[in-house]
Amino acid sequence: MSTPTHHIFRIGAVSKATGIPVSTLRIWETRYGAFSPVKTEGKQRMFEELDVSKAILLKQLSSEGHAISAIAGLDVNQLRSLSNLQNSTHLKPRAQDEPVTLAVVGLSLANRIESKKFASGLMHNRIKVTGVLVDMEAASHASFGEVPHVLLVKVNSLQTSVHSCIQTLIQKHQFAQTIVIYNFAPEAVVQAMKFSGLIVRREPISDLDLAELLQSVAFVDKKRAQEFGTSGAVIAGRKYSDDTLMRVASISTNVLCECPRHVAELIAQLASFEEYSQECLNKNSEDAHLHAYLRSISGSARSLFENALEKIAQHEGIDLLEGKK
Template structure:
C-alpha cells in the first residue's frame, strides 16, 4: 500500500507503537511477518505506518499472551474477538492484581481506549479495576450500537464540544442508563461546558496525563464497592446528578406536612453537596499535585449527594412531590 491509499485517521510509526504499548519493536515485527497480526501501511520508503486499530490489537495481544494464550492462536483474530477474550475470567498476573470488583466501561474513541487498556494505566488505577466492555469509534457509531453488557461508565473522547455533542450524549445516556459519563475534549465554549456539567457529566479538557485520568476515574468509583447498594448506585459507581438546581430550589419552597421541613433541608443539602462535588472536581483539574486528595473529596461528596437524592425520593413519594424537571 502506498501513500496514495492511506487509511483515514492518525498513523503511527512502529517505534511509537512500541513506546505506547511497551512491546519491543522486534516483537511487533515478528507478530506482523510471522503471524500476520497486522497489515500496516507502507510508504514509498518501506516505512511501516500503523493505524489506531493496530495499536488496540497490539495491546490486547500483549495482555492475552501474558495470560497464557499462544500468539499463534490469537494473532489473526479480529479486534472484537480479542476484546471479548480479554473480558473473560482469567488468572491475572500478581503485579497487576487489583482488589475490588471491576467497573464496566464503554469507551468512545479508539485513542482513549488504547490508553485505558495499557498496562501503565492499569497500574495507575490502584484499587479499582476497569473492564472495557465496548469500544466505539465515535458518537455516530455509539448511537447505533447495541451494548448488551450494559456498562456502568461511559468515557468519551471528542476533539470539539458542541451543542450537538451534548444532545447526542444525553440521548445515549437516556438509552443505556450509564451511572456516570466522563467527557474528555480539546476545544469548547464555556457555555457548552457549563451546560454539560449541569447535565451531570464530568467534563475535562486535554491535555490530561495517564495519572490524572486515573485519578479522574477514581473520583467516580467507591473505595468500598460492598457499600454501593446503600447509595443506590450500580456496582460501585457514583451516579451523576439526578436533579438540577432549579428542581431542588422548587422542592425547597414547597410547604408539606413533614416535620422539620425535611424537603427543604434535604434539597438544600443536595445542592450544597453538588456544589462542593463540582468544586472538588475543578480542583482536581487544576491542581495535579493534590489530585489524589481532590479525587477522594469528589468521591465522598458525590457519595453523600447520591445518598441524599435517594432520601429526597422517599420524601417526595411520601408527600406526593413531583421531582420531574420543570414540574409545577
C-alpha cells in the first residue's frame, strides 16, 4: 500500500489552486473559522491538502447561494454531501442524464476533479464525486452506501501490493471501471494491471485528457450495462494465459466441430484486440469514446467465451487449471 503524503501549502498557493483571492481566504479563516492553518515563526499561513479541498467546496457552494457563515464550520465530507445534494436537484429525471458517480483515492486528485477548471473539460457530462479516500489504506476500510460507477486511484509508486489491494477493492465493491494514475512503476506491474482489466495512465496527464478518459469510460460502461442486460459490473480480467489457450487448441477431442480449438482461438484473438484497444485508450485521448467502447465490447465477448470454454472443458474433460494465468 502507498504511504500517505501530507502536502503543505502557503496561502498564495491555495489561492492559485482554487481561484479564491488571498483576501477572501483570510476572511473565511479569521471571521468564519473555515480553516485552522499552522503559522510559521514568520507568521506565514501553512495549509494542508484537506484545506484545499474545503476551499474548493466552499467556493462552489457559496457561488450557488449558500451563506459562507452557514457552511464555513462544516467539514469536507459534510460540504461534499451538501454539494452532491444540491447537484442532484438540478438533474433531469431521465436515466441517461444521471451523473457518473466516482470514488477517488488521493486528495490531490480529488481536488483537481472538484475544481471548476476540471469541470469545463467535461462538456455536457456530469461527474459526481461520492467518496474521497486519503490513500489505499483508507480505501481498504471504506464502505459505500451506493457503489460508485468508477474508482479512480492516484498513487506515486505502483507496486504489486498496490495492485493486490486494488483488486481486493474491485472484488468487494464491483466498480464498473477502475482507473489508476501513477508516477513510477515497474513495467511488469503495469502490464499485470492492464492484463487484469484496469486502465493505467502515467503522470503527467492533463485535466482535459483525464476528463475525456473519465467520460468515455463511464459512457461505455453504462451503455454496456444496458446492452448486456447487467447492472454494470466490471469486465472480469483474463482467466487464461496465451499458453493455456494454445494448449487447449492443440488437444484432440470427440467434438466433431472442434469447438475447443475454435473457442480458444477466439478468446486469444479477442484478448489481443482488447489489449490493443486498451493501449489506444491509454496513449491517446483522441477518439477515446471509440477506443473505450471497443475495449468494453471485446472484453465482454472474451469473458463470455471464457465461460463457454469452461463448459466445453467440463464436457470434454479438459484440465484448464494447468498453466492458468
